[in-house]
Amino acid sequence: MNGCRRYCYNEKKLVAKALDALYEKGHRRIGCFSCSGTTFEERTECYRAWMREKGLSFSEQTVHILPDGEDGYAFMMKRLAGGDPGCSAFFCTSNHGLGCGLLQALRDKRISVPGEMAVLGGCVLREQFRRAPVERLP
Numbered sequence: 001m002n003g004c005r006r007y008c009y010n011e012k013k014l015v016a017k018a019l020d021a022l023y024e025k026g027h028r029r030i031g032c033f034s035c036s037g038t039t040f041e042e043r044t045e046c047y048r049a050w051m052r053e054k055g056l057s058f059s060e061q062t063v064h065i066l067p068d069g070e071d072g073y074a075f076m077m078k079r080l081a082g083g084d085p086g087c088s089a090f091f092c093t094s095n096h097g098l099g100c101g102l103l104q105a106l107r108d109k110r111i112s113v114p115g116e117m118a119v120l121g122g123c124v125l126r127e128q129f130r131r132a133p134v135e136r137l138p
Helices: 011-024 038-054 072-079 098-108
Strands: 030-035 063-066 089-092 118-121
Touching: 011 030, 011 038, 011 089, 011 118, 030 038, 030 072, 030 098, 038 063, 063 072, 072 098, 089 098, 098 118
Parallel strands: 030 063, 030 089, 089 118
Antiparallel strands: none
């Protein structure tokens, strides 16, 4: 297992499969929410490569990198303060709660999930989110 300590993923395939699912649903303006760290930076680069391969545009307004030590919810509330997030879907690269912070921020900004915004990615759901499907979050 040459240097693999726990799990080894083909990050490019993992990201492509997730983004393909959004693409197949008709999404062409797909944002990325990530954090620092080798794995997450690799997934973000795979996102950028996939977007280029599909001929889709992206910018720093749609690629959101959470700085070390910052809260995902507060960070996304600031990023969404300008109104239109510039995308119809978000791909979250981390299972560290980024998705939960994003879902909370979208809810508080009254952006309907999945009606107005699709969110795809791993996250450890907090107890309050485990009880209801995303579309029924308070």
